[in-house]
Amino acid sequence: GEIFGFLGPNGAGKTTAIRCMMDFIRPTATRLSSSKSCEIKLFGINSTAANFHLSREKIGYLIPAANLVGSWNGKDHFSYKESLFGKSKNLSDLIQRFDFNPKLKVKTLSTGNQQKLGLILALMNEPKLLIMDEPTVGLDPILQEEFYKILREFSAKDVAVFMSSHNLPEVEKICSRVAMIKSGKIVSVQKISALEGKKLHTVRVTFAEKVAENELADKDVEIIDQIDGGYILAVKHEIDPFIKKLAKFKIESISISQANLEEIFMEFYK
Structure with a gap:
């Protein structure tokens, strides 16, 4: 149930690391030795393994807006995900809380509304792990607070959250621990409470x-x-x-x- 922050300036390597975690791209070597390959495991399964789909089924991933289907509306996206992972129990609640209109086509949506759609898709199938890259981009302050509330509710149900951000106040507000990344390398992992002290x-x-x-x-x-x-x-x-x-x-x-x-x-x- 931990909410773990992944903090760093733009270009530090946050998105690349997350794409590796999801096996969208594959790491080729560690910084220590070009002969050593990196290994990423989620739920005990290597991200490059043939059965990694078993881990993906437990993950709620925030889809970048560029990966949404422009000619589809929200309902189309929700139906497609339910065809893969089963009927969602919290979809109606999420649509209401994010004040999202599922009838509009993606290509007509603002950046903020596309972000809402991505968040609902990540949250709608009771994942055990949430992986989110800059989740509050485009959200107004009221919806940001609602999103933080939702994350805390998921955390209370033992859902782990891994979220990247370059927004320090956001990380300070919602995360219990944070890893700081610089030029593709983790420079520190700290409890927020320890940093404050x-x-x-x-x-x-x-x-x-x-x-x-x-x-x-x-x-x-x-x-x-x-x-x-x-x-x-x-x-x-x-x-x-x-x-x-x-x-x-x-x-x-x-x-x-x-x-x-x-x-x-x-x-x-x-």
């Missing part, structure tokens, strides 16, 4: 006399900007040792603020 401070300080950068910077202190008479610095871990270091200088002004979650995340992408 990390020590990172921003210090703005001015001095009565000139102080050189090398007198302040060290492995835990980074100079972000130079200002009139001083600096803006980022201080990792505990702030007290840096304050003691500052005590030997003549300080005119100083302000200290704890970094927000976005600033903490950005540390992983430097």
Whole structure:
């Protein structure tokens, strides 16, 4: 029932990783060795195995808008999926909650309504795992909140959710853990609560006399900007040792603020 976030800037490799998970494309090698092949297993079955369809039957996958059939309407898409996976028990409820008109052809739908259709298709057959790439693109704030509510309801029923996003507030709001990806490589996997507890401070300080950068910077202190008479610095871990270091200088002004979650995340992408 975990809601797991897959966070990274555009181009980091999120969509490619998800396409590999679904066996739409196949990984050829790890970064460690070109002689080693990557292996992805869902529900214990390798994604490249002949019987991977047994895993796919348990997965609700958010279909990209480009893969919807333009000449079909929503009803056509729902009927096709039910022909493959059986009658949906929650389809009517999802249509109502997403305020979706299933009679309109896909090619006439806005980006937001195409996204609604993709989400309903992913959610309509009681999956055990949801895999979603940027699921709230095109949704207005009210529908985003409704979508988060639906995800929490699925999570409470022990449905696992794997969702990619470049939207930090979204990940912070809905996910319990997050993997951060940079240039195709996972740089960290963290609990959101653990990230929120990390020590990172921003210090703005001015001095009565000139102080050189090398007198302040060290492995835990980074100079972000130079200002009139001083600096803006980022201080990792505990702030007290840096304050003691500052005590030997003549300080005119100083302000200290704890970094927000976005600033903490950005540390992983430097």
